[in-house]
Amino acid sequence: MDFSHSATAADYLRRVSDFVRTEIEPVEAEYHRALHTSENPWTVLPVVEELKAKTREQGLWNLFLPDAERGAGLNNVEYAPLAEQMGRSAIAPEVFNCNAPDTGNAEVLVQYGSREQQDQWLEPLLRGEIRSAFCMTEPGVASSDATNMAATAVVKGDEIVLNGRKWWSTGVGHPNCRFVIFMGLTDPDADRHRRHSMVLVPLDAEGVKVERLLSVFGHRDEPYGHGEVSFTDVRLPLSSVIAGPGRGFEIAQGRLGPGRIHHCMRLIGLAERSLELALERATTREAFGKPLVNLGGNRERIANARIAINQARLLVLHTAWLLDTKGLAGARSEVSQIKVAVPRTALDVIDMAIQLHGAAGLSEDFPLAAAYTGARSLRLADGPDEVHLNLVARYELAPYPHG
Structure with missing residues (x-):
């Protein structure tokens, strides 16, 4: 094992580290003061968009993606030190367009998404124009065992119909959140690892409702939030299923x-x-x-x-x-x-x-x-x-x- 940095990774590390310390950390305290005293903390302050424009201009954007055409083309060892630098600040991951759960959702769409799904959701996500959430955990079951999931994603003709309730859906409170990835039970009689499907759901789809935003030790994590979301007879085209039914x-x-x-x-x-x-x-x-x-x-x-x-x-x-x-x-x-x-x-x-x-x-x-x-x-x-x-x-x- 050799953990020394490649020339490319070392250059990214130097530039990311400098940006965090010179551009982000000096404004972070004021950012949090402004956000928490705002009448509406569920908003994106101008400073974040200004910082995002700078990182994108400097090529410090989508660094998490190993896909060289869409990201930096770094492997896990090369990206890890960059993630460490971003972890120093609560806002740095979004500034570099490397924040969870968007990174995981983007990786899913790169690896499993259809061309239509990528055009509709992945590309604007990678441009930093929209945000997303991941809906897996449920309030009514012990979600540490994912096979307990009770929410359903049932195929009916050329549609997929969603019902259930999810919570701790991180990012769903963000004003730019436009879609979620929903995981639901499709075939209860299939092999336990082939029963579930993942579905792309527009946040404004009929039957989707953010019931509340949860706090963690009194913190609400504005402007991202952790939401409880209900899905009531949400009908979507079968093309909304990622990679096909049963592959969740x-x-x-x-x-x-x-x-x-x-x-x-x-x-x-x-x-x-x-x-x-x-x-x-x-x-x-x-x-x-x-x-x-x-x-x-x-x-x-x-x-x-x-x-x-x-x-x-x-x-x-x-x-x-x-x-x-x-x-x-x-x-x-x-x-x-x-x-x-x-x-x-x-x-x-x-x-x-x-x-x-x-x-x-x-x-x-x-x-x-x-x-x-x-x-x-x-x-x-x-x-x-x-x-x-x-x-x-x-x-x-x-x-x-x-x-």
Whole structure:
């Protein structure tokens, strides 16, 4: 394994890092103040569009796509450090047009979408003109087991008819959200991994209703939001089904591998930013006649944070390398390992940073409370820890009797 950057990747990394630090971080605090004091926080502030125009002009756009014609043509190992830099800021992923769930939805459409679907939804998504959401989790079942899904996508003649309720549909509150990808039960008698379909649904289709936007630890994540969405006799052309009926699980598995690399590397960037804030605070504030850094076990906490971040980064890069060289089949355990390890590491680092900031760390004056909220939610998003630990254990036990 060689994690040194190719010349192309190193150039992108330098430019993305410079842009985050010189263009985004200096305006981020004011951006959040303006958004949260706005009469309507579910809006796109002009500064975001201005920054998007700059990144697109500089060729720092759609960097997540390995498709060289539509994106930067980078593999997972090459893109991972860029995702880390974007993770330092809450708005950076959208500024580079690399924010979830749009990245996963775009990858689905590139790999599985028809030409018609790509023209209608993918191209405007890649131009940054629209946003999207992914509707999979349901309030009425234990969604950690996706085979529990009760929402239906039933083929009737030349139509597909959707019924059900989804929630935690991230991005559905964004004013530019124009479509969702809906996963529903099509054939309950088929093999358990051939029962479901994925369907492209215009957000303004008849029968689609955003019932409410949910909060996470009191944060509503404006302007993206996490919505509860109902689908009542939503009738769409059969051409709205991605890759054909019954292929939902196949598509979902292909979507999750790179997506977890992106999530985890952004979290590492968030942990790095939190550690920087902790170091600044600990070396500039005094208590009991000493700098905070020299009180209690703070030096050891800082050292442990550095070790943990570096370990997490190497684990993710190793997983990215496996995805690039062996595909998802050769990296299933590792993909689950990073999904457990990185949020835990990030939470520990952020918690330490909050503690060093005292009560200020809990406020909106620093990005740490929002960072903790985001990192904690990722212990559930894309599958809870318990599901991933079970998968890792299954691989470890496979060679042994009763494994």
